[in-house]
Amino acid sequence: MYVPIILGTGREGRESEKVARFVLSEAKAYGFESEILDVRDYRIAATDNTQATAIAKKLASKIDKAGALIIVSPEYNHGYPGELKMMLDLLYQQYAGKPLGICGVSSGPLGGARVVEQLRLVAVELRMINIREALYFSNVRDCFGKDGGIKDADAWRKRAKIFFDDLAKHAGAFGRKP
Amino acid sequence: MYVPIILGTGREGRESEKVARFVLSEAKAYGFESEILDVRDYRIAATDNTQATAIAKKLASKIDKAGALIIVSPEYNHGYPGELKMMLDLLYQQYAGKPLGICGVSSGPLGGARVVEQLRLVAVELRMINIREALYFSNVRDCFGKDGGIKDADAWRKRAKIFFDDLAKHAGAFGRKP
Amino acid sequence: MYVPIILGTGREGRESEKVARFVLSEAKAYGFESEILDVRDYRIAATDNTQATAIAKKLASKIDKAGALIIVSPEYNHGYPGELKMMLDLLYQQYAGKPLGICGVSSGPLGGARVVEQLRLVAVELRMINIREALYFSNVRDCFGKDGGIKDADAWRKRAKIFFDDLAKHAGAFGRKP
Amino acid sequence: MYVPIILGTGREGRESEKVARFVLSEAKAYGFESEILDVRDYRIAATDNTQATAIAKKLASKIDKAGALIIVSPEYNHGYPGELKMMLDLLYQQYAGKPLGICGVSSGPLGGARVVEQLRLVAVELRMINIREALYFSNVRDCFGKDGGIKDADAWRKRAKIFFDDLAKHAGAFGRKP
Numbered sequence: 001m002y003v004p005i006i007l008g009t010g011r012e013g014r015e016s017e018k019v020a021r022f023v024l025s026e027a028k029a030y031g032f033e034s035e036i037l038d039v040r041d042y043r044i045a046a047t048d049n050t051q052a053t054a055i056a057k058k059l060a061s062k063i064d065k066a067g068a069l070i071i072v073s074p075e076y077n078h079g080y081p082g083e084l085k086m087m088l089d090l091l092y093q094q095y096a097g098k099p100l101g102i103c104g105v106s107s108g109p110l111g112g113a114r115v116v117e118q119l120r121l122v123a124v125e126l127r128m129i130n131i132r133e134a135l136y137f138s139n140v141r142d143c144f145g146k147d148g149g150i151k152d153a154d155a156w157r158k159r160a161k162i163f164f165d166d167l168a169k170h171a172g173a174f175g176r177k178p
Numbered sequence: 179m180y181v182p183i184i185l186g187t188g189r190e191g192r193e194s195e196k197v198a199r200f201v202l203s204e205a206k207a208y209g210f211e212s213e214i215l216d217v218r219d220y221r222i223a224a225t226d227n228t229q230a231t232a233i234a235k236k237l238a239s240k241i242d243k244a245g246a247l248i249i250v251s252p253e254y255n256h257g258y259p260g261e262l263k264m265m266l267d268l269l270y271q272q273y274a275g276k277p278l279g280i281c282g283v284s285s286g287p288l289g290g291a292r293v294v295e296q297l298r299l300v301a302v303e304l305r306m307i308n309i310r311e312a313l314y315f316s317n318v319r320d321c322f323g324k325d326g327g328i329k330d331a332d333a334w335r336k337r338a339k340i341f342f343d344d345l346a347k348h349a350g351a352f353g354r355k356p
Numbered sequence: 357m358y359v360p361i362i363l364g365t366g367r368e369g370r371e372s373e374k375v376a377r378f379v380l381s382e383a384k385a386y387g388f389e390s391e392i393l394d395v396r397d398y399r400i401a402a403t404d405n406t407q408a409t410a411i412a413k414k415l416a417s418k419i420d421k422a423g424a425l426i427i428v429s430p431e432y433n434h435g436y437p438g439e440l441k442m443m444l445d446l447l448y449q450q451y452a453g454k455p456l457g458i459c460g461v462s463s464g465p466l467g468g469a470r471v472v473e474q475l476r477l478v479a480v481e482l483r484m485i486n487i488r489e490a491l492y493f494s495n496v497r498d499c500f501g502k503d504g505g506i507k508d509a510d511a512w513r514k515r516a517k518i519f520f521d522d523l524a525k526h527a528g529a530f531g532r533k534p
Numbered sequence: 535m536y537v538p539i540i541l542g543t544g545r546e547g548r549e550s551e552k553v554a555r556f557v558l559s560e561a562k563a564y565g566f567e568s569e570i571l572d573v574r575d576y577r578i579a580a581t582d583n584t585q586a587t588a589i590a591k592k593l594a595s596k597i598d599k600a601g602a603l604i605i606v607s608p609e610y611n612h613g614y615p616g617e618l619k620m621m622l623d624l625l626y627q628q629y630a631g632k633p634l635g636i637c638g639v640s641s642g643p644l645g646g647a648r649v650v651e652q653l654r655l656v657a658v659e660l661r662m663i664n665i666r667e668a669l670y671f672s673n674v675r676d677c678f679g680k681d682g683g684i685k686d687a688d689a690w691r692k693r694a695k696i697f698f699d700d701l702a703k704h705a706g707a708f709g710r711k712p
Contacts, residue, residue, distance in 0.1 A: 011405070046396065086438030092433075
């Protein structure tokens with residue numbers, strides 16, 4: 001099953017890229033076909049829901065074949081990055097029925113819990129299936145070692161497996177095979 | 179498929195009871211087996227998540243056999259009624275995987291849109307499946323005629339059918355038959 | 357008192373511009389010094405919270421002198437436009453203690469009630485003072501006549517006055533004069 | 535200044551009582567006049583917003599004289615305890631203009647971040663003034679020693695002072711003296 005990972009911030013110096021790379025690696029090890037969809041590759045100047053542009057069509061070609069979606073998003077002032085929202089708003093019906101798993105990223109101790117909640121409400125309107133499991137990366141500047149590897153790797157791998165299991169289970173709905 | 183309707187307020191003079199009776203009637207006409215689960219019949223003094231009480235077991239016997247759930251809830255100060263939350267918190271694993279449709283009720287013009295959002299976030303944690311469709315009963319004191327019947331009945335029936343269709347479609351997930 | 361109006365969408369064909377122009381006109385008639393801050397004039401490619409750019413400084417020069425803020429925002433998939441969030445995230449400490457009034461705009465019947473709630477949570481983190489009053493423009497495509505004027509003008513003027521009164525009252529806090 | 539602390543859960547075995555006692559002790563040391571308003575002392579069978587009952591009047595006598603409010607609330611399934619919401623809904627106009635500080639409590643690592651957000655939206659409708667600062671008690675079962683004292687007391691005292699400072703600053707608004 002193809003499960004792309006949307007990297008939801010284009011900010012210079014973004015820490016979430018490290019998180020997305022970790023999640024990508026684990027997703028592949030789990031058996032998903034996956035890749036990162038970087039918001040930097042879907043830049044637009046303002047909200048555009050016409051689905052007529054090359055950018056929208058590029059995103060549609062990815063979402064159409066996805067069995068589920070993962071979003072890795074930092075929390076900015078308790079909400080989502082603007083560039084992530086513009087990217088999501090490019091499409092609509094393509095998301096329907098697809099399970100969504102969210103990874104919150106925060107420089108503080110609360111793991112992006114607030115952005116996860118705000119994105120879940122957007123996802124309901126997009127007819128996606130929210131799963132209960134999520135990954136919360138608190139104090140992200142301390143999560144990765146100098147070699148780029150995640151610290152406490154065993155604990156994170158266990159959490160990632162629970163997260164992927166929930167995603168896969170919901171992707172089996174509606175006759176879609178995980 | 180058994181789809182009970184939780185009537186989420188026990189307030190004296192509650193208007194939501196009329197809404198719940200309308201939704202019950204339409205749900206039966208649609209083909210669901212249904213009944214109203216009235217918060218007044220699940221009263222507790224404070225949150226209890228032990229699942230050990232007779233009240234919890236009574237609720238579990240209903241939720242266990244449900245293929246999907248409907249909540250009819252007024253919006254009180256942009257949130258849910260306390261008695262509804264205590265009722266929902268009685269159980270946990272029984273809700274997993276069941277689609278949830280919410281009917282918001284408001285004395286004002288915005289149809290309970292805020293309580294629908296707050297309940298959706300609770301539902302994700304309870305592992306329920308939020309559907310996109312919802313019914314929004316604005317200005318509820320003007321919704322029903324003196325005979326108790328809903329005004330604009332044809333429009334409401336069309337809306338209810340779209341709502342039930344969305345619920346039934348999601349209930350087909352995980353091998354459960356609508 | 358200077359009360360700028362942030363027009364929160366840059367989408368082609370945006371209806372919210374009409375709303376912002378109506379609110380501007382009423383705000384001036386009420387006695388506020390006001391102008392529209394158009395997201396199209398604060399475009400950035402991705403979230404930037406360095407406050408180092410010319411765009412950030414331009415916005416800071418406006419927010420610094422504001423006694424209160426108004427946001428006019430459409431609701432896109434139950435959330436805020438991405439370009440609005442990127443604009444707000446440009447600054448931080450400049451917002452502290454300033455009352456915020458939000459005007460929700462929707463093509464549907466619920467007046468942007470959801471985007472108002474999501475923005476309020478962002479505003480708390482920005483240390484702004486949320487006021488209870490808000491303006492909800494439902495079915496916006498039907499709100500304005502062919503001449504561009506708002507329909508039901510008297511009702512809207514009354515609502516706008518209640519909204520401005522709440523804003524002015526809160527702006528009097530902390531020794532700031534309305 | 536009188537700043538009562540609402541203890542928002544009546545659940546048997548509630549951990550939040552320890553948190554409320556710690557916050558009470560610190561609030562008094564800070565110079566607030568304070569006491570705990572325990573939901574167990576404001577029990578009602580269902581939402582009642584008539585303000586006509588002895589319970590409502592008892593609460594009104596407390597809120598009327600408060601310069602600010604603190605809520606200590608656990609997070610139950612990402613929302614607030616039902617008994618807390620019924621208590622808050624007893625009144626309306628008494629809350630207007632009063633700053634609100636929230637202490638989230640969680641058995642898990644995210645400090646009740648979600649219940650804080652849901653309560654903030656209720657508070658806006660109640661015309662309270664949300665402050666940015668909050669206290670987040672994660673993994674509450676590990677927060678207190680066998681003697682009942684909080685662990686890491688110095689760090690918690692510093693956090694509590696920042697929280698009280700924010701509350702006091704906002705209580706100075708509208709001519710009310712902290």
